[in-house]
Amino acid sequence: MILRKDLLSRVERVFQRYGFDPIDTPALEYWETLAGKYGEEAENRLIWRFTDKWSGREYALRYDLTVPMARFVATHRDIPMPFKRYHIGPVWRHEEPQKGRYREFYQCDADIVGSPHPEADAEIVELVIDVIRELGFSSGFKVRLNDRRLLRGIFEEELGLGDAILPVYRAIDKLDKIGVEGVRGELLKLGLQDSTVDRIIDIISIQGDPGELLGEVARRYGGNKLVADAVKHLEGIIGLVDNSSVVVDLSLVRGLDYYTGPILEVVLDKPRIGSVAGGGRYDNLIGLFTSTQIPATGASIGIERIIDAGLELGLYTLKEKTVTEAMVVVLDKGAYSYAWRVARALRKAGVRTRIDLSMASPGVQRRKAQRLGIRLLVYVGAKEAEAGTATIYDTRTRERREARLEDAGRVAKEMLGT
Amino acid sequence: MILRKDLLSRVERVFQRYGFDPIDTPALEYWETLAGKYGEEAENRLIWRFTDKWSGREYALRYDLTVPMARFVATHRDIPMPFKRYHIGPVWRHEEPQKGRYREFYQCDADIVGSPHPEADAEIVELVIDVIRELGFSSGFKVRLNDRRLLRGIFEEELGLGDAILPVYRAIDKLDKIGVEGVRGELLKLGLQDSTVDRIIDIISIQGDPGELLGEVARRYGGNKLVADAVKHLEGIIGLVDNSSVVVDLSLVRGLDYYTGPILEVVLDKPRIGSVAGGGRYDNLIGLFTSTQIPATGASIGIERIIDAGLELGLYTLKEKTVTEAMVVVLDKGAYSYAWRVARALRKAGVRTRIDLSMASPGVQRRKAQRLGIRLLVYVGAKEAEAGTATIYDTRTRERREARLEDAGRVAKEMLGT
Numbered sequence: 087m088i089l090r091k092d093l094l095s096r097v098e099r100v101f102q103r104y105g106f107d108p109i110d111t112p113a114l115e116y117w118e119t120l121a122g123k124y125g126e127e128a129e130n131r132l133i134w135r136f137t138d139k140w141s142g143r144e145y146a147l148r149y150d151l152t153v154p155m156a157r158f159v160a161t162h163r164d165i166p167m168p169f170k171r172y173h174i175g176p177v178w179r180h181e182e183p184q185k186g187r188y189r190e191f192y193q194c195d196a197d198i199v200g201s202p203h204p205e206a207d208a209e210i211v212e213l214v215i216d217v218i219r220e221l222g223f224s225s226g227f228k229v230r231l232n233d234r235r236l237l238r239g240i241f242e243e244e245l246g247l248g249d250a251i252l253p254v255y256r257a258i259d260k261l262d263k264i265g266v267e268g269v270r271g272e273l274l275k276l277g278l279q280d281s282t283v284d285r286i287i288d289i290i291s292i293q294g295d296p297g298e299l300l301g302e303v304a305r306r307y308g309g310n311k312l313v314a315d316a317v318k319h320l321e322g323i324i325g326l327v328d329n330s331s332v333v334v335d336l337s338l339v340r341g342l343d344y345y346t347g348p349i350l351e352v353v354l355d356k357p358r359i360g361s362v363a364g365g366g367r368y369d370n371l372i373g374l375f376t377s378t379q380i381p382a383t384g385a386s387i388g389i390e391r392i393i394d395a396g397l398e399l400g401l402y403t404l405k406e407k408t409v410t411e412a413m414v415v416v417l418d419k420g421a422y423s424y425a426w427r428v429a430r431a432l433r434k435a436g437v438r439t440r441i442d443l444s445m446a447s448p449g450v451q452r453r454k455a456q457r458l459g460i461r462l463l464v465y466v467g468a469k470e471a472e473a474g475t476a477t478i479y480d481t482r483t484r485e486r487r488e489a490r491l492e493d494a495g496r497v498a499k500e501m502l503g504t
Numbered sequence: 505m506i507l508r509k510d511l512l513s514r515v516e517r518v519f520q521r522y523g524f525d526p527i528d529t530p531a532l533e534y535w536e537t538l539a540g541k542y543g544e545e546a547e548n549r550l551i552w553r554f555t556d557k558w559s560g561r562e563y564a565l566r567y568d569l570t571v572p573m574a575r576f577v578a579t580h581r582d583i584p585m586p587f588k589r590y591h592i593g594p595v596w597r598h599e600e601p602q603k604g605r606y607r608e609f610y611q612c613d614a615d616i617v618g619s620p621h622p623e624a625d626a627e628i629v630e631l632v633i634d635v636i637r638e639l640g641f642s643s644g645f646k647v648r649l650n651d652r653r654l655l656r657g658i659f660e661e662e663l664g665l666g667d668a669i670l671p672v673y674r675a676i677d678k679l680d681k682i683g684v685e686g687v688r689g690e691l692l693k694l695g696l697q698d699s700t701v702d703r704i705i706d707i708i709s710i711q712g713d714p715g716e717l718l719g720e721v722a723r724r725y726g727g728n729k730l731v732a733d734a735v736k737h738l739e740g741i742i743g744l745v746d747n748s749s750v751v752v753d754l755s756l757v758r759g760l761d762y763y764t765g766p767i768l769e770v771v772l773d774k775p776r777i778g779s780v781a782g783g784g785r786y787d788n789l790i791g792l793f794t795s796t797q798i799p800a801t802g803a804s805i806g807i808e809r810i811i812d813a814g815l816e817l818g819l820y821t822l823k824e825k826t827v828t829e830a831m832v833v834v835l836d837k838g839a840y841s842y843a844w845r846v847a848r849a850l851r852k853a854g855v856r857t858r859i860d861l862s863m864a865s866p867g868v869q870r871r872k873a874q875r876l877g878i879r880l881l882v883y884v885g886a887k888e889a890e891a892g893t894a895t896i897y898d899t900r901t902r903e904r905r906e907a908r909l910e911d912a913g914r915v916a917k918e919m920l921g922t
Contacts, residue, residue, distance in 0.1 A: 087526040103851045105828040105858030108505040113565070113594065114552075117565055134532075136554035140598065147531070166875050168861050170687045176531065180558065190530045201861040207842075209861065212848075326844055410523040422623075426744055430630075433521045440523035443586050443619040443627065457584050 088406045090458055091194075091219060093389055094174055095385020097194045097205075098218045104209065109171045111154040112360070113178075123153050123371070125343040127136055131229035134178045141203025147178035151195040152344070152384065153198035153371070159199050159382075160350045160375030167200030167380075186359045186391055197384025199372065203323025207348045207367060207383050211327050214363050214385045218352055222401040226355045229331050231296070232338035233320055233348045234366070237301065240289060240336075245282060254278070258290050261337035263352070266291060269337075279478030283358035290337040296324045299334045320346060344368040350385060357398050363387040411502055412478075413455035414441040417448050422428075428464060439464075439501070456481070462498055506824045508610075511639060511807055511814075512592055515612045517623070518635045520626065524614045527589045529572040531596075532596065535562035541571050541789065543642025543761040552596045565596035569613040570802065571789070573802045577617050577800075578793030585618030585798075593652055600696035604777045606808055615802025617790065618772050622740025625766045625785060625801050629745050632781050636770055639810055640819040644773040645780075647749050649714070651738055651757035651766045652784070657730030658754075663703060663846035668694070675707050679755035680771070684709060687755075708755040717752045737766060762786040767805065775816050781805040824877070829920055830896075831873035832859040835866050835871075846882060846912055853913020855920070874899070 098108075117135055124133070134147040148154050149174045174194045177253040196213055200204040211229060217228055237255065242248045257272035264272075266287060273283045298438060300317050320334060326416045347367030354362060365385025373379040380427050396402040412432055416425045423481045429441040440460065442451045448465075455463055465477040476494045480501050481488045489497035511548050516526075516726040517878040535553055552565040568573050569591045577587060592612045595819045601603045615632055615856035616624040636645055655673065660666045675690035682690075684705060692898070710720050727729040737790060738752060758767045765908055772780060783803025791797035818824045847859040858878065860869045866883075873881055894912045897904045898919050907915035 087528055090528075091526055102827050102856050103854065105826075105831075107826050107828070108509055110505055110508075114608070115595070130916060131558075135557065139553065140549075140851070166872060170858070178531070180556075198861060199608070199746060203861060203863055205844075205859075205863070206861045209859075210846075216851075321746075326841060408523075408525050410518050413523075422746060427624075428622075432633075436521065438520050438523060440588070441623075443621060443624045445621055446621070454584060464916075 088409060089402055090298050090389065090393065090405060093392065093402075094192070094194065096220045097217055097387060097389070098172070099156070100172060100213065101194070101196050101221050104170075104196070104213045104216075106170045106172040109158065109173055110150070110175065111148070111173070112160055113147055113176070114145050115154055115157070119157050119375075120146045120149055120153055120175055123342075123344055123374070124149060125341060127341070128179075132179045132181065133448070134180050137352070144394050146395065148372075149179065150177050150342075151175060151386065152368070153195065153201075155195070155197060156368075156382070157375050159372050159380065163346045163376070165199075168206065169199040170196070171199070172196045172205045175335055188390055190405060191390045194387040194389060195384060197382055198468075199380060199382040201383075202369065202381040204348075205326065207319070208326040209322045210365060210383055210385050211323060211332065212329070212351060213462075214350065214352060214365070214387070215329055217330060217387055218363065223354065225331070227331060228333055228337040228340045228353055229329075230333055230351045230353060231320065231323070231348065231385045232350075233316035234345050235312040235316035235347060236336060237339065238307070239310040239316065240307050241286070243312065244307055245285060247282070247483060248276075250276065255289060255339045258286065258337045259339040261290055292336060296320070296334045299336075300324070303336070306330075306468060316347070340366060342366075344371045346370055352387075353392055354395055357395055359391050359395055361388075362391045362395065370427075375407045385450070408458040408460060409438055410440050410458065411438045411458045412462035412464050412498055412503075413451065414439060414464045414466055415451045415455070416442050416447055417465055418471075419445070421467050421471040425466040428448060428466050428470075428476045428491060430496050431491055432464065432498055435499055436504075437462075437495055462501060464494070464498070506822055506827060507822060508807065509681065510611070510813065511810065511820075511857070512612065514638045515805060515807070516590070518631065519612070519614050522588075522614065522634075524588045525589040526593055527573070528574065528593065529566070529576055530571070530677050531565055531594070532563050533566055533572055535564045537575050537793075538564045538567055538571055539893050541568060541760075541792070543759060545759070546597075550597045550599065550610045552598050567597060568595050568733075568760075568804065569593060569611050570786070570804070573613070573615060573617075573787075574790045574800070575793050575799065576889075577790050581794070583617075586624065587617040587698055588614070589617070589808050594600065604809055608867060609806060609808045612805040613802060615800055617798060619801075620799040622737045622786065623744065624768075625737070626741045626744040628769070628801055628803050629741060629750065629768060630747070630784070631792065632768070632770060632805070633677065633745075633747055633749060635805055638813060640666060643749070646751055646771055646773070648751055648753040648771060649738065649755045649766065650767045650768075651734035652763050653730040653734035653737075653765060654754060655757065657728040657734065658706070658707060658721075658725050661730065662725055662728055663700060665696075665700070668696075672704070674694075676704065676755045677757040678771040679708055687809070703721070710717055710754060712730060714738070714750060714752045718742070719753075721754070722765065725860055733749060738800045741766060755917045758782060758784060762789045764788055764803045766801070770805075772813055775813055777809050777813055779806075780813065781808045811904060826875065826876040826878060827856055827920075828878050829856045829917055830880035830882050832882045832884055832894075833866055833869045833873070834860050834875070835883055836889075837863070839885050839889040843884040846884050846888075846894045846909060849909055850882065850916055853917055854922075855880075855913055855916045880919060882912070882916070 131451035133149050176190050177193050252274050261269050304317045345366040346369045351361040351365035365381040369381040414425050414429045429439050432439040463479045474491050475488050515702050551567050595611050671694050679687050680705050723736045763784040764787045767784035769779040770781035785801040787799040832843050832847045847857050850857040881897045
């Protein structure tokens with residue numbers, strides 16, 4: 087939790103720096119609020135859904151933070167637009183728990199509601215890059231960028247795969263994992279014609295920096311309106327963000343039904359644990375809850391995978407066992423109530439302080455403090471009680487200082503350098 | 505949320521100052537973990553409980569943070585004792601929503617596990633007083649203190665009300681609300697003998713400062729072992745805490761089944777919205793999950809009622825609409841990508857910054873910033889783009905400063921005084 091809180095507060099700091107404000111929504115939503123938003127797998131298997139015994143109503147634990155936010159915006163139509171909100175909180179999925187898959191995990195979401203412009207998507211991309219950096223991954227990650235309109239325009243309209251498209255998307259989405267030949271095999275298994283498979287492979291193999299790649303796509307399929315719109319939108323994003331970690335990747339699909347425009351995903355070079363952030367534009371979602379379409383775009387960072395990855399890479403450790411800075415060690419039982427006043431003085435000065443609550447011997451008290459890694463030992467015995475002082479020992483620097491009761495807080499803060 | 509986050513972080517700061525460390529537990533617990541811990545009303549009505557459609561297992565949303573913590577401690581037997589943890593998070597109750605009663609609300613809990621001593625309870629009392637003060641209630645509140653052993657020793661053993669005790673407790677618990685005569689009426693309605701009712705009323709009417717009151721109780725019922733133990737324990741607490749807001753109140757019962765020793769409750773003088781904090785000692789709860797009894801004591805602060813009360817008293821306001829400090833106002837469309845760099849520079853310096861994402865006119869951008877109460881307006885037009893500068897205007901002081909792009913962050917921080 088100490089590591090986790092540190093990381094979550096770093097994420098929050100970046101969200102705030104980009105001008106996002108916090109909201110919260112309840113864990114429970116009515117089932118009908120979530121129904122039909124996420125696609126088949128979520129709907130039939132992954133959403134924690136239940137019937138309330140008392141009311142007979144169907145409820146569900148929120149599956150992400152985006153749909154609840156859409157409901158929130160739809161029911162608070164007086165919010166000034168663009169509405170930039172962040173939300174850090176748990177979501178629930180009925181997974182078989184395993185590494186990288188959890189039943190309860192935290193999402194850190196930032197969304198911009200009310201702007202249809204590439205500038206909003208660009209801000210989301212830049213924000214995500216900044217968050218990932220602030221979490222300690224200075225490089226060694228890629229932001230994969232695509233657009234649902236490219237997928238629809240090219241594969242559904244130009245290649246005419248409209249009817250059987252979902253398994254095709256599922257196959258090409260695996261490019262990163264199974265390579266070109268793997269994807270070719272999957273597509274052939276679907277019973278597609280060889281020539282169609284060749285065209286699909288050809289498209290998802292287009293390489294180059296974002297500008298070149300988009301140029302090539304425009305040359306080949308620019309006559310398609312969806313493709314032309316998407317290329318222009320993505321060029322707008324790339325033009326502002328201008329960051330070498332961003333790649334356009336035509337094989338990126340992402341699972342959620344509600345995306346309508348640019349989609350993005352952050353993957354680490356190592357370890358290979360799936361995406362650590364993802365997002366995109368969903369211009370039709372809020373309209374499902376109200377009569378007006380309100381465009382929106384955003385991203386979500388998954389802190390559990392970040393922690394798994396950071397621990398594996400040695401960026402993080404779990405060695406910090408307490409946030410406590412000082413332990414008042416009571417040397418004589420008779421000095422306890424004086425020691426209590428010392429603890430009170432330290433706390434008043436803002437020093438995070440423990441005092442013995444087990445009526446233990448001084449040796450045991452000291453060992454307990456050491457085991458937790460508490461830095462300052464504040465010795466209080468008959469001598470200190472008599473003199474109105476405390477003896478503060480810094481286990482890190484081995485410095486030892488006497489302080490009067492009324493100065494103990496200040497002296498401890500000095501020794502801690504805070 | 506802005507107010508709420510501020511208040512929760514104040515609570516957290518105090519918890520940490522007292523040497524508590526954070527933990528988190530899942531929202532969902534197996535039903536059997538919660539069953540039999542809270543008493544009849546919770547069990548049969550207030551716990552959100554459901555059968556999982558896929559596994560057939562019974563789950564429940566956590567009802568408080570104490571029972572999950574007890575399960576946690578029982579399953580992590582290597583934790584060094586005393587274990588001082590805090591936990592700030594939502595709990596769920598199947599209430600009819602109304603003022604002061606919510607279906608989802610935050611609890612802020614701090615508990616000390618592993619110490620049977622009054623010193624631990626005293627620390628909890630002092631902590632709670634400090635939290636309430638840090639939340640802005642400098643006086644105007646009372647900490648009511650009682651002990652389950654006093655209730656059991658006096659009413660169940662000495663007065664022999666063992667069998668019919670629950671409705672008696674429910675009646676005397678209302679003393680604060682309905683007064684002595686009200687309680688007398690309720691007790692008579694239960695069919696108790698007049699002389700018994702007189703004795704009950706006599707006991708709960710004992711007045712005086714904590715020391716006097718406990719002395720009187722000891723004189724009358726000190727022969728009872730439960731009473732003698734409780735008086736000694738409470739005297740230990742009072743001796744250390746020594747705070748005029750603490751009263752011993754023999755009519756305090758508290759609803760939860762698991763308390764075994766001292767119990768406490770914080771009530772505000774006004775408004776009358778029920779308790780804003782409560783807690784007590786529960787030495788048998790952890791033993792329900794493991795073979796060893798592990799003593800524990802703690803308290804819980806309810807932030808929603810605190811917010812309701814603070815707003816009513818004018819201690820808090822909801823006027824802050826954003827945490828954003830600066831708005832980059834784009835004066836010429838042609839300067840947008842330069843303005844983007846200005847926003848980037850401000851964010852890099854830690855200034856919480858928005859930039860126009862609606863491609864709106866300068867007037868609209870400015871009005872949006874005003875409506876949110878954003879303090880700094882950072883004007884960027886063709887002139888600034890040409891000169892590599894930004895014009896920063898402080899809406900509070902009306903100061904206006906030119907800054908070079910590379911200094912914009914530093915200048916903005918200076919103007920904000922951060």
